[in-house]
Amino acid sequence: MNESREFLSLARRRALQLGLGTAGGLLVPGLFADLARAAEAPIGTWPAGVAGDSVFVGVTSPLTGPYSADGKDHVKGYELAFAEINEGGANAKAWGLKGKGVLGKQIKYGVADSELKPNVAVQAQTQFIQRDKAIMITGCVSSAEAVAVEELAQRDKVLNMVGASGANATTGHDCQRYGFRSQPSAYMACKALAPIVAQHYGRGKKVAYLVPDYNYGHSVFRSFAAFTKPYGWTTVAKVVIPLATSDYSSALLNIANSGADIFVNIEFAAQAVNSTKQGAQFGIFKKMQMIVPNISSFQGQETGPALMQGVFGTMDWYWKLEDRFPLSKRFVNAFRAKFRYTPAWGANIGYMQTYIWALAVERAGTFYPPAVIKTLEASKANPFDSTLGKVWYRAYDHQLIRPVPVVVANSAKQMKNKDDVFDIVDLVPGEQAISPPAFLGCKLGPYT
Amino acid sequence: MPSTALLLSQAFNGLALGTLLALVASGLTIILGTLGVLNFAHGALFMLGAYAMYVVMAHTGSWLLGLLAGGVFMLVVGVALERVLVRLFYQRPHEDQILVTFGAGIVIVEAVRAYFGGNTKSVPTPSWGQGIVRLGFLFYPTYRLELIGIVAALLFALYLVLYRTSIGLVVRAGIEDARMVGVLGINVRRAFLAVFALGVLAAGAAGMLYAPIVSVQPDMGGSFLVEAFVVIVIGGLGSYPGAVVGGLIAGEIVSLTSAFNTAYSEVMLYAVMALLLVLRPQGLFGSEGRV
Numbered sequence: 001m002n003e004s005r006e007f008l009s010l011a012r013r014r015a016l017q018l019g020l021g022t023a024g025g026l027l028v029p030g031l032f033a034d035l036a037r038a039a040e041a042p043i044g045t046w047p048a049g050v051a052g053d054s055v056f057v058g059v060t061s062p063l064t065g066p067y068s069a070d071g072k073d074h075v076k077g078y079e080l081a082f083a084e085i086n087e088g089g090a091n092a093k094a095w096g097l098k099g100k101g102v103l104g105k106q107i108k109y110g111v112a113d114s115e116l117k118p119n120v121a122v123q124a125q126t127q128f129i130q131r132d133k134a135i136m137i138t139g140c141v142s143s144a145e146a147v148a149v150e151e152l153a154q155r156d157k158v159l160n161m162v163g164a165s166g167a168n169a170t171t172g173h174d175c176q177r178y179g180f181r182s183q184p185s186a187y188m189a190c191k192a193l194a195p196i197v198a199q200h201y202g203r204g205k206k207v208a209y210l211v212p213d214y215n216y217g218h219s220v221f222r223s224f225a226a227f228t229k230p231y232g233w234t235t236v237a238k239v240v241i242p243l244a245t246s247d248y249s250s251a252l253l254n255i256a257n258s259g260a261d262i263f264v265n266i267e268f269a270a271q272a273v274n275s276t277k278q279g280a281q282f283g284i285f286k287k288m289q290m291i292v293p294n295i296s297s298f299q300g301q302e303t304g305p306a307l308m309q310g311v312f313g314t315m316d317w318y319w320k321l322e323d324r325f326p327l328s329k330r331f332v333n334a335f336r337a338k339f340r341y342t343p344a345w346g347a348n349i350g351y352m353q354t355y356i357w358a359l360a361v362e363r364a365g366t367f368y369p370p371a372v373i374k375t376l377e378a379s380k381a382n383p384f385d386s387t388l389g390k391v392w393y394r395a396y397d398h399q400l401i402r403p404v405p406v407v408v409a410n411s412a413k414q415m416k417n418k419d420d421v422f423d424i425v426d427l428v429p430g431e432q433a434i435s436p437p438a439f440l441g442c443k444l445g446p447y448t
Numbered sequence: 449m450p451s452t453a454l455l456l457s458q459a460f461n462g463l464a465l466g467t468l469l470a471l472v473a474s475g476l477t478i479i480l481g482t483l484g485v486l487n488f489a490h491g492a493l494f495m496l497g498a499y500a501m502y503v504v505m506a507h508t509g510s511w512l513l514g515l516l517a518g519g520v521f522m523l524v525v526g527v528a529l530e531r532v533l534v535r536l537f538y539q540r541p542h543e544d545q546i547l548v549t550f551g552a553g554i555v556i557v558e559a560v561r562a563y564f565g566g567n568t569k570s571v572p573t574p575s576w577g578q579g580i581v582r583l584g585f586l587f588y589p590t591y592r593l594e595l596i597g598i599v600a601a602l603l604f605a606l607y608l609v610l611y612r613t614s615i616g617l618v619v620r621a622g623i624e625d626a627r628m629v630g631v632l633g634i635n636v637r638r639a640f641l642a643v644f645a646l647g648v649l650a651a652g653a654a655g656m657l658y659a660p661i662v663s664v665q666p667d668m669g670g671s672f673l674v675e676a677f678v679v680i681v682i683g684g685l686g687s688y689p690g691a692v693v694g695g696l697i698a699g700e701i702v703s704l705t706s707a708f709n710t711a712y713s714e715v716m717l718y719a720v721m722a723l724l725l726v727l728r729p730q731g732l733f734g735s736e737g738r739v
Contacts, residue, residue: 064558065667068566213711240711244671246662247468249461249592250706250713256587257454270568274663277570281589281661283580302568302663 043369043448044157049133050367054106057082057354058128058137060149061163062116066244066270067141070297070346074141074164075111076339077350082107084334085358091330095355096385102358103367108132114140118148125149129156135367136161136357141269141346143167143216150179154445159369161353164316164346166294167219171399172440177447178369180376180393182316182353182400186219187435189294189314192404192428194227197291197312201262208237208260208288210251210275212267220266220293236260241267248275252282263288269296273303280307297344300409300421309411312425316345317352317387318405320424328387342419352387359384370447394434397442401430450707453585458707459700460583464592466699467599468654472672473679473691474606475650481686482622482643485534485545489553490651491673497522497655498664499560502569505659511574518656519649526648530641538640553669561666568663577660595657602653603692609646610688619643678721684734693732 042048049055059078062071084091086107088100101107110132112124121140128134129152137153138161140146146165153160154176162170162181166189170181184192207228211217217240225235237258239251252275255263263284267275272292276299279285285307292299292313300308319342322329331351335343343351356376361367363382364375379392380401391402407422415421450458472494479487487493500518505511533552537545577591610616618639621629630636655669662668675698680686683694698717705716724731 064561064566066665068561068667069568072566240709242711242714246668246671247465249465250458250703251710253457253461253703254454254706254710257451257457270663270665270667273568273570277663278661281573281580281591283587283589298567302570304570 040368041448045129045133045135046368049135050105052105054108055102055135055367056128056132057107057109058125058132058134059109059111059139059350060114060121060124060137060145061111061139062141062145063111063113065116067116067268067296070141070164070269070344071114071116073297073344074139074346074350076335077343077347077352078109078111078139078354079350080331080335080338080347081351081354081358082109083338085354091334094327094330095359097355097358097362102361103365107358110134111139114145116142116145118144121145122148122152125152126156129158134158135369138353138357139163139350140165142214143170143219144214146170146179146181147174147215150174150176153178157369157448159357159372161357163353164349165216167216168223168435168440169215169219171397172442175397175440175442175444177373177398177444180353180398180400182349182356182391182402184314184316184402184404184430184433185399185435185440186216186223186293187440188399188404188430188433190220190223190227191435192426192433193291193293193312193314193406194224194231196406196426197262198228198231198233200312201289204232205234205262206236206258206260207233207262207264208255208258209235209239209264210248210255210267211238211240212271213240213242216268217266221264224264224266224293233262245271246274248278249282251275252279252284255279256282256284256287260288263290265290265292266294268294269299270302272296272299276303276307295407295422297346301418305410305412305415305421308409308421309414311409313407313409315405315407315422317348318345318407318422318424319343319419320422321387321405321427324427325387325389327385331387348387356384356386356391373447391430396437396444397440398444399434401434403427403429404433455704455707457586458703460586460588462700462703463696464588464596464699465703466696467596467603468658468695469675469679469698470603470692470695471599471650471654471657473676473683473695474603474688475647475654476673476676477680477683477686477691478606478610478619478650478688479644479647480680481688482619483534483538483640484542485537485549485644486542487534487647488546488550488673489529489556490549490647490676491669491671492553492556493522493525493648493651493669494655494658494672495560495664495666495669496525496556497652498571498659498662498668499564499569499655500652501656501659502571502664505571509572511577511660515653515656518652522649522652523645525652526645527641529648530644534644535637535640553673557666557669564666566666568665571659571664573660589661591660595661598657599654602650606646606650607688615639615642675717678717680731681721682724682731684731687731687733687735690731690733697732 114121125137136159140163143165160179295313360375364371376393377395383390383392388402406426501514504514679694683690702713705713
């Protein structure tokens with residue numbers, strides 16, 4: 001009842017606008033396109049969510065729990081992008097947005113703590129969708145949250161720019177028509193990393209893995225083992241550990257006794273720091289070289305150069321990319337000015353995804369979700385310029401094709417300042433790292 | 449099948465793990481046994497101890513000073529918590545006690561997060577604890593090895609307080625029948641305050657000792673609270689010897705299961721607890737209907 005009244009008043013307003021002048025409508029392509037779509041059936045929060053002079057974006061991120069440092073950084077990326085887009089200043093123009101806001105509408109947003117729990121994230125996003133008519137939902141620091149929110153997005157037909165998620169499933173078995181992921185999948189990260197570490201350490205290495213017992217951990221393990229196999233690397237220990245482990249002694253004893261040359265630590269954020277520190281206590285790094293396929297945002301600083309030096313891994317983004325991409329330079333400068341520290345890659349994901357979404361909406365000329373989705377799916381022909389250079393979404397699994405930065409940690413002596421934790425060894429082109437079509441078993445759902 | 453060397457290594461590690469679990473659990477069990485309060489803020493207090501050690505070590509670099517200052521700090525926290533909050537709940541149902549201590553735990557964790565941030569903090573290993581010791585087939589971190597002795601000494605001190613002092617006598621009498629002790633003209637409330645503070649101190653001490661091993665962050669207490677709870681269920685709710693023996697058993701279960709498959713170490717712990725609840729619901733050292 002309530003909804004249909006809203007829709008009626010919306011239709012009336014549209015008719016009025018139409019009467020006021022088609023010429024004006026033609027000048028504002030977005031308005032025109034949304035008018036042209038008045039005939040489309042309502043879907044998700046559209047058109048209710050775009051009726052006013054603002055649209056709402058729902059952000060969930062773990063602000064408490066072991067990934068909270070990454071989660072807070074992630075949210076700051078969104079906040080900066082929203083502020084810049086609403087203001088329509090130099091940075092928004094540099095990305096290619098027109099005027100203030102998206103299609104002339106200001107972005108309002110809500111941030112909720114997901115507590116790293118998929119059900120809490122889904123609950124909060126459901127509230128953003130129902131109460132605030134969120135036109136886009138986004139944010140997470142784990143693949144468990146990612147997959148759960150993607151499912152909600154598909155069911156409620158609200159666009160979901162995923163957030164930080166590395167598991168293959170996010171754009172694999174659990175992919176959704178309404179979900180788009182910008183971070184490299186475990187597959188991409190490991191495919192980019194494997195030749196570089198194999199060249200550095202040589203062929204025929206014995207590898208021990210520390211695997212957190214969830215989607216992401218197993219995903220990274222499988223991918224890394226598969227891509228190092230051609231170089232004769234073999235698995236001598238795969239130690240799977242429960243999620244909330246804080247004492248790694250028994251796991252590390254297994255690894256210390258494995259006779260491995262290489263220790264692949266798949267733990268993330270606080271857990272990664274903790275397991276590395278305890279690994280050192282057990283003397284593991286006297287016998288083994290550590291590799292971290294996906295290095296979390298603050299792992300380098302928190303672990304410290306004494307243990308991190310020489311560790312290879314990949315990251316979604318690193319601030320030194322400011323030397324290669326002008327939009328990264330703008331991002332780093334604006335972020336430092338606003339938050340007084342150097343952004344990590346969690347922030348980049350929030351920042352970059354928000355811009356890509358805004359650009360896609362402006363290209364589509366409408367917030368109508370199927371049209372925005374089709375615009376993102378067609379971005380190969382017309383890639384977005386971003387903090388990672390030219391990027392585009394693959395149409396059949398919604399994985400962003402983007403370069404993968406392979407990094408190595410500096411020693412204390414090599415560090416020029418406290419932010420100089422890593423050096424970028426290589427920027428592997430996305431096309432080179434991506435999985436073959438349908439390899440990860442993605443079947444996207446319907447548009448409507 | 450894992451090698452004999454690995455099994456022996458894990459058995460030894462189980463002992464080290466077990467003594468620490470025993471210390472965490474002992475604080476939980478003496479509060480539960482004496483006051484009948486299941487203290488769900490125990491994990492947060494453990495974390496608070498670790499942060500106390502972090503702050504003192506960061507400023508002075510002295511481990512011993514950290515332990516002493518941290519100890520005093522934990523006693524103050526314990527007294528304040530009992531006077532302001534917990535004492536009001538002695539006569540209330542268990543559900544209320546659990547809720548209020550759980551809430552206090554959340555407040556402590558979030559206050560620490562607000563002040564120190566969510567990033568992990570690193571506490572250095574004291575100079576005498578650095579390095580690795582070779583024990584025949586096994587390499588073991590020096591500090592963890594020394595910790596076995598330190599924790600054993602603390603557990604023994606706690607035993608002396610509980611079993612060889614008059615206040616311990618009052619406490620143990622209070623466990624059996626608090627009203628009767630009161631009738632005998634003994635100030636039970638003061639004894640209760642002392643017990644609560646002692647329990648908080650035990651949790652904090654465990655956190656302080658653990659700080660150089662793990663990375664210190666606001667949520668570190670969560671898993672220890674759960675494991676400590678399992679330990680006292682195995683050992684018998686409210687029983688001090690039960691907490692010690694239960695801790696050692698839990699340490700061995702986790703460690704020996706890990707030799708086969710680390711993923712099942714926690715599952716096995718809960719499986720043993722479930723089995724024990726069926727066969728001997730009061731736990732190994734518990735007496736029926738005490739708590």
